[in-house]
Amino acid sequence: MTTTSIDNSVALDEFLHSAKTFLDEAAPRHAAVNAAGRDTTPERVALFPDLSPAEEAEELRAARAWRQERFDAGFGWPAGPTEFGGAGLSSGYERAYLKLERNYQIASQRIYDIGLGMVAPTLLAFGTDIAKKRYLESLYRGNIVACQLFSEPGAGSDLSSIATRAVRDGDEWLVNGQKIWSSGAHLSSLGLLVCRTGDPNARHHNLTAFALPMDAEGVDVRPIRQMTGGSSFNEVFLNDVRISDELRLGEVDKGWDVVIATLMNERAAVGGPAAGGSGILSTERLAALLNRFGRLDDDAIRDELMRLHTSLAVSKMTRLRSEAKLRSGQRPGPEMSIGKLALTNNLAAVSRLVSLALGPRLIADSGEAGTYMWSELILGQPGLRIGGGTDEVQRNILAERVLGLPR
Incomplete structure (x- = not known):
């Protein structure tokens, strides 16, 4: 899948020259979805836009097309480890590329904000090699969307009080509970899930985190209608959901670090x-x-x-x-x-x-x-x-x- 074309020993100026050449050629083909944004008065200004299913599907299609082309050209994850699909360069290369890309009109990438801004770095830091190989390249190439499953109806900002429970059953965990305000869960293939696994009174020492396949049996995603008319947020119900221990992030009962x-x-x-x-x-x-x-x-x-x-x-x-x-x-x-x-x-x-x-x-x-x-x-x-x-x-x-x- 990966067709990275950037030599890991390349100097920064050479890297940016290659990036500019790529952007000059590729970006115009992905700018149509943002054509209105070239004007000083775009047709729509929204944080959580009210999109029809067809509009949302088109936004995802356009965003994914750009991420895949960028990744295959070697600019999808410049600072990522090569064994997980990255280019193996320093973080300075990644910052330089993103700064350059901001000068071009491309399809909106907001659908990937949570997956790449929050889930992927956590998975890289705490995931098993199996979980990293299964998900990281797919996340950065845009093949999948990811969401965050933290807040609950009775535990919003106080995550140490969450009630969703995971019980060990051999090489699996059995999960029951409910999450809420999960942005993009209805589009996601992967969720970053935090559950209570220890003594309810052992605050900050009773949580465990998991990479949850959102298509697992027992996962029920229900959109929440906002006053804007949109449904960016969701409730997620977890009924006897089984998660392999290979998808655990960090140590058992050490989920607070995650x-x-x-x-x-x-x-x-x-x-x-x-x-x-x-x-x-x-x-x-x-x-x-x-x-x-x-x-x-x-x-x-x-x-x-x-x-x-x-x-x-x-x-x-x-x-x-x-x-x-x-x-x-x-x-x-x-x-x-x-x-x-x-x-x-x-x-x-x-x-x-x-x-x-x-x-x-x-x-x-x-x-x-x-x-x-x-x-x-x-x-x-x-x-x-x-x-x-x-x-x-x-x-x-x-x-x-x-x-x-x-x-």
Whole structure:
């Protein structure tokens, strides 16, 4: 399957030259799905878009086509170990490629955000060789989608209180329970599952993590309808589901280490876009929108725009510090929580700015371009204060680990 064409000893400038050659040739063939995004007023702006089954299938098809072509050209996982499908290069090559790719219009890759931003790094760190060989290349090539199965109806942010139970039965585990708010579970072939395996009173020492095949018998995925009209989130019911011990991640009852690593990866993935520069958080795009409707002369509107611009600049500095820490080999720390909070605050600022600028145009679909298209963002933005760890949890982390306040 893998047709990696990059020599592992290649210099960075040669690597980027090869990457640019590939992107110049391949990207135009994958840009049609994003054609509207070239304009300063895209047809739709949403965090959790309301897609029909046909639209969702087309988005997945386009995203998968790009990932597969990119992977087969050698740029799908530059920093990954060669034995699991990667190119075996340093993380600097991967960051350089992704920075270059942002200059090109390609199909949206949001469907893979959780699988590649959270599940794959955890699987690489804690999985058995069998699990890694079974799933990692498929994840990075885009053959499969993955989801996260952490939160429960009675245990959202407090994952140490989860009730889903896994009981050892020879070389298998028997799992019963329920998960909720699982983004993309209805599209996923793999789930990162955390269960209680030990004494309920032994908080943080009674959890075990697994790589769950989502097509296993007893797995029931049910979409949750959001107020945007979309169904990005799901409930997942687990009824006598059997999981091979080969798919266990980490040691038995040591799943809290897996949880923490995943959450840090999650906050890095969720908070990464907080600095803006493109898409929803592009101040240039917002300024063009405001100018179009003659609102840039309004002092209150200009003040809101500059507050947002300043916040995005600060977020960028924080992100650069975080990236420097990762490059030095250190684990992600509380700055990941800062990034996540920054993203929710910056998106709230965008919602406020657009609401002030557009007024009734925001909620009345008059057919006027660049107006009603923002309504899905306004409705979906508050949900991000819950996803990726609630804002309250992030503030607690910063209070305790940065400010040194008592628990």
